[in-house]
Amino acid sequence: MNQPREQIVPSRLALAHISKSFPGVKANEDISLSIAPGEIHALLGENGAGKSTLVKIIYGVQQADEGTISWNGEPVAIPSPKAARKLGIGMVFQHFSLFDAMTVIENIALGLDEAVDREELKARVAAILESYSLPLDPDREVHTLSVGERQRIEIVRCLLQKPKLLIMDEPTSVLTPQEVERLFSTLRQIAAEGCSILYISHKLSEIRALCDSATILRAGRVVATCDPKVETTKRMAELMIGAELRKIEHSKTAGAGAVRLSVTGLSLPGEPPFGTDLEAVSFVARAGEILGIAGVAGNGQAELLTALSGERLAPGPATIQLDGKAIGQEGAGARRALGLACVPEERNGHAAVPDFSLADNGLLTARHRVPLAPHGWISRGSVKRFADSVIKLFDVRTTGYGALARSLSGGNLQKFIMGREIGQQPAVLVVSQPTWGVDAGAAAAIRQELVDLAAKGSAVVVISQDLDELLELADRLSVINEGRLSAPRPVASLGIDEIGLMMGGVHGAEAAAHA
């Protein structure tokens, strides 16, 4: 260092007055932030707040219109991702750039800018895996790996370049709670070794647990910089959405309504190769209530949802009853027509057809309950009006009903899908992970819609891994564990120790999975 007069260590990365416009939008306006060496810095903001644009500027994917970037105190230009990597900036994208049919080590080799001898690369990867105690088999093919393991490939790709700044874009949106814990300990170790981390997320509790400081963006501008360990979650959420967060209003009558959905002794073998068998699952969902089903991923949630939606039929007609009618042997369309709507967890490809417009996606499920295709002839006008009303009512940010489902961000597509189902006034709505990857403002809106739907006399079943969400939403709570469902308990009467016991069940599942 030939700058003896500098008293403080220069920032690893400093942005000064960054602005970036696209036709019609100011994505970033006068953004300044600085990240110290070894600091974990959170970048918070709703969808469309300008986080991704800012990150793309830092990683050289896009160029700022105005402003300067300094790296270790020196102003730099970052014209390409390659230049960013050369400076020592690594990035783990939300959507991985991986090749399913290839092995882990081949995927890592492809991510490097220069050719590295196979044996040498193996040794370097093994060293990284060991020093960060990351469980990952370099010779496995990627399609056999879990999402968490895939993310580790991307992290190893970055670590191989010995980064000085690691950008993580929504890294936990697809991880199980256990994988999140493991990721956090890895990130803490990386930061302790002097690498700065820019951490982008909606999940405020995670930011509180992990980050040293936070920059909050709203509508392309910095609205606050704070210490997330001191600031309250509620305050940060309010800063982010720019309004006071609505508290969920529960209806008072929950639990007294008539039984709308009843499932009795539902057993179903899991689908090979990785399915979980459902074993004698029984529950009822009453009018006006929200039943929560908690549990770690892979304990039968997916099987339960497909059994309820009618994608797989129950062994007997009476196993599943809707308003007293045996529907166990009815297919998905018939169940929808009767008023049982389901929202699976995978949005693109399961809940929606990615290459269809929003209007057509609306038609696909709503035609059973809304007269969109009378006598089998599609009424284009009604289809558009239906999609438009969903877009308006649920504040879906899109160019209109003609937009392709794949062009929407995860949160906006989820809002559209939820709106499509709720707009049909279903008797029973079963939804899996209703707010996965959705920002705080939208999540609150979706939760309120679920509560309102229940208040109108529907029964709502929410399957989620997010225990906080379930405690906030549900009137009664069950836990699914290795295909078995525990007896539901009223949430209001659940003591801290009982929640602990339920969590114990959840953690028990993890222990079994690792055995």
Place this chain on the structure above:
Amino acid sequence: MTSAILVSILMTLVAASTPILLAALGELVAEKAGVLNLGVEGMMLCGAVAGFAVAFSSGSTTLGLFAALLAGVATAMVFAVLALSLNANQVATGLALTIFGIGASSLIGAGFVGRTIPRLGPIFPAALSEHPWLRVVFGHDILVYLSLALVIGIGFFLRRTRPGLILRAVGENDASAHAIGYPVIAIRYAAVAFGGALAGLGGAYFSLALTPMWADRLTAGRGWIALALVVFSAWRPGRLLVGAYLFGAVATLELQAKAAGVSFLAPEVLAMAPYLATIAVLTMMSLGRRTGRLDAPACLGKPFSAV
């Protein structure tokens, strides 16, 4: 005496298998990069006629081979511009290329029908290449050895080298490869050109080595067999070798059986035999393994455009 017949059968077998193997190896590389070029038959015919025309005019089969290679590449480039740069549908473009190749080869070859040229000869000295039984190993022309070397070479290239890894990556997930920073379209152009070169040589094998005389449509649909072999071999060069030689073997036996006057089977049934045997054996080879789902390059036939 019988050994002489056996040697001659083996020689015919190798000759029948080589053009299919060459064309299929080229298509395998193109498909590994994610491009489905159904124009193999057309590229073979263009190679065949260009090779014959140049060999006839210049008297040099070597020049003929080069001409065939270039003609194959040129035809493949027509496909590449349409399907890769202009994002035309690959299936339709490939089929059109085959129809184009049939027509072009007929037109160019019209003046050559019935003409003969010196046959492409063996590369080893006569002592080896005309030895009563050593000629099974040493009695072949250069394309036979080239095709066998390519089986090993392409296998090594795809499995063991970085360019091969990148080529597979482009065929596996074009968007990811682009995101990492590989030139997807340029790599696909190269793969298609390589496929065209080998298809051209495979076609020239008919006009320069098998029957050194021009006849219309002399590849007789072997380009389609090559295409099918690529799929049935699960995109592995080793299996491609097995498939091509199996096809060659049964086709040779069929000729022998006809020549020997086998009468208990209708000639039509005999004519089906090579196709049936090849499909049966390659299907059985695929059955024993894990699910075949991930064999095909995931982006095969999908157009790609960088945003």
